Amino acid sequence: MKENLGIKRQVLIVEDERINMLILGKILGDEYEKLHAEDGEQAMKLIRENADTLSLVLLDLILPRMDGYKILDIMQSDNALKQIPVIVCTSEINSEARCLQMGAVDFIAKPYIHPEVIRARVKRTIELSEGIDLIRATENDSLTGLYNYEYFLKYSALRDQYYSDEDMDAIVININKLHSINEFHGREMGNRVILCTARCIRGIAEFYHGIAGRGSGDEFLMYIPHERRPRAILKIIEDNITEIVADTKITIRMGVYPKVDKTIKAEDRFDRARHACNSVRGNFNVRLAIYDKEMNEKEIYQDSLVNSMEKAMESGRFVVFYQPKYAIQGDRNVLYSAEALIRWDHPDYGLLSPAAFIPLFEKQGLIHKLDHYVWNEVARQVGEWMIRYDFKLPVSVNVSRVDMVAPDLDDEIYSLVEKNWITPDLLHLEITESAYTSNADQMVETVQELRDRGFEIEIDDFGTGYSALNMISSMPIDVIKLDMSFIKRIHLSDKEMHLVKLMLDMASFVNARVVAEGVENREQYELLKNAGCDMIQGYYFSRPCPACEFEKLIEKEISCRHAAIA
Template identity: 40%
Template sequence: MSSYKSRQNIMVIEDNPDCQETFQNVLEESYNITVVGNTQEALLLLMDAPTTYSLILLEQDLPDDTCIEFLKQRNAQSFLQNIPVIVITGENDESGCYKLGADEFIRKPLSSPDIILARCERTIALYESKNLVQQTERDKLSGLYTIDYFFEYLKQILPLDMGSDRDAVVIDIEHFRLINEIYGRGTGDLVLAEIGVYLQQVLTTLNAIACRASADVFYVYCIHQDDYQELQTALQTILTHYIKVSNIRVRVGVWHYVERGMIDPETWFDRAKSACDRISGNFTISVSTYNSGLHSKHLREERLIRDVYEAIERKDLRVYYQPKYAIQGDKPHLRSAEALIHWIHPTLGFINPGDFIPLFESNGLIQMVDYYVWKEAAAQIRRWKDEYDFTVPVSVNVSRIDIYDPDLENKFCNILKENNLSPSEYMIEITESAYAENAQGLIEVLDSMRKKGFKIEMDDFGTGYSSLGMLTEIPIDILKIDMSFVRSMEKHEKNKRMVELIIDIAKFLKVPCVAEGVETESQLRALRRMGCDVIQGYFFSKPVAPEDFAKFIEKEKSLWTK
């Protein structure tokens, strides 16, 4: 006989003492039995512990038709729908029991103990099988299909559906993580569950199926709609009922194609997701449809992803260097350089870094590209040292994804060791936004690297969300002003004051300040007056190939000999 803890629980709702005793005697050898005399008491117990019971035995002839009322509540309350009910009836009417919502029946006078026990066992087993199937089909939180079942089911119904005009729809909650951070995970789960409930309500109208594709993303396959604004508005209303943060919103991306041809369903939703992602951050648009322009962009991105491996092997990815000049002296002198990636594609020609760096950041390929740049830059420092007996410290960019690499520090140390360089000759640039996203994790990584002798440069300062308090804690050796402030400081007084403020912050922190994007002599003079230490920009040079950068080294060395 199984132990008490492992046995299942059966609730018997019966007001006849003789019947109560019969069920107790028949079932107690195999199950834990709870006997109650009315449905009100039963509901209280079930509400307190809805998952406790595996079966309910319900007397049909309870006073005041409470059996019928209980079955109605059971059908209306989701927490009761997973518990099977066997009706105990004195009527010779099986169909009547099933119409009431019963899963099985036991007729009075009560059958033999073996029949009662067998019916209970069979009913419980059937529901367990049903629940097991539902667990693989349904997402527990939203009640919608799981993504795996969604695509399997979709592929089964497609042959019956090819003549109809259909849409693939992606629903995404922008900045969903803020809900969990600000309001707690419980509120986030509640929002997702409510969206699931709403989508289930409209599935019939849209002749649709839907799934929860990931944490805060939903897929819907439905008949074509001319406008999805009503759907977006309804979902946004659910969101704003719980959330009062303005930059958390529902986005909808749509892919519509009458002749689907050989394109697989996963690709439909990839395209709808591309349309959805296109309006990220643009709060004037909440619904976006995949079009020919997005299709061309998508195909180009797929090609870049495919070609980047060969580009690294053939060195089509080239590292260029932009000089940085110290300006607080009689004459500007070469201080260091920044390594910047250029892609010269054999058929597409020059590819703007803005076209592939964000793409590779989104899919993780940026780690491979960054590592390539780090190695190339270190090897170039070594070549300049050997050829000119001159050290040009070079800063390399580290993406926010690189920070999560547990082997990051070892990679840098090994690169320096391979080229016989010291950490002081190799600087690391990290954007301000990376600090704001994962401040504590970043601080731990960079603290360790600084102890090894690496210099840390905060890039694009002024565009992120660093607080002054955070600046006193994060490990930085150089502060770099974002070029957007520098380029507009002569036209806009506020931006000029912002530049002055950042320079003052650098002085307060006792670290050098670098201004990037300097293009004119008047900008240089203004920055010198403000106390900026180093400038970088087209005023001195655009990023150039290593052989062209050598001219700056030769010129700098010639100044030393005069």
């Protein structure tokens, strides 16, 4: 409160009769800083000039140049001015209801015969207004003035209490690539886009007698009666913001959960709308998504996968498959190493491929936990094969972009190697080329730390990104894996084969061995062998298989070696 800070509240007395102005001034005493206006236009000028500091307006209705009704009307139409409380002071007793309907908070009748009552009303009005301002400061977003997420949900639930039979839509709206606007045009321009979007969304919500709010960053929310034309709302918003940045087209994406299920929490309703909104992220041709039965079933399915992940790891439901890599430069093809590929033996959904759960776990921030599980399982299996067959077989495991920024990654992986009694050179670490683009300097530093510990580094999906040349010239690597997209047509196109030869030359220049992925037939095999490719991985030799089946390949390799010695 201002009085606790030793600050006098500022009160504007609007009164054209000097005697009444003096009486009110004397009643208020020295407790307040008093401003005076004798006509309506002067009053509006002082109100606008002191909008940030005024605590109260004492307003006469009958004024020269502009009457009190007009002042009330102007103040109520301005979001900043309508927050200033107004007490109407007049002898027109019959005007009380009209003034209160127009936004006045109290009514004092002339003549002023009860000074103590007037002082009490002024004090109470200011205190209530300041209390409301404090509440508003906590419930409204500081930039846009919209409800913040917490209070938006509360008011949405409150609205349902009063209009329980009305069908409602939960809507989530995002500004596409707001970070690019901030980067290229400055944060001030980004804030202008946010403010313009907020004003438009507030207007739409008020038109539909709904509620508007702001989530985090570039997210906005609306809770409005069911609208059968959501695309029209999308167009209104885009039309309002499209002219703000002249040389940048601003688009939004919108997710709608129509006719919400009111038996679920308000937060869950907007999670569904948000899920719909996120489903069109990055697709600039489709900017509107409706949450429907299919999306609901998919969300339930994905939630069940996320919720059962921990139990699946504890019960060994994640199964490592192994795909062999054969060295082909020699008299015979030699089983040189393998790649570990995860599968999920789910009790309800059967054997799931990585595509069903890896992107989901990456999105949920769970991928590092799964990768750690795989590293440990592979290290255990390699150690077991080493003891049972007296056979050292390196196996490559995936190291994701998230893993690369994990603290003390080299210590984490090395501890698993030590625990399973193998050496680091038996656990090859596969890093995708795309991970290099996120933070090249940190990645190079992390890779060097891993190599210093004795791990071999393989670059997966080589040639599919934009950083191939930079990467192989700056990063310490041991093996380059040519993506299968380069291999599948080499027997059909000389151009494709020339590209592969070029990459083989690049690998030779940096003393890296090369593995060709996705080799499926004899023609591809012979072209790669003749071109000098070191290793091959693909269906031509074997599909990925569980450890028990892979052991047959180990046994076959051991037999071939024994036969060669004999």
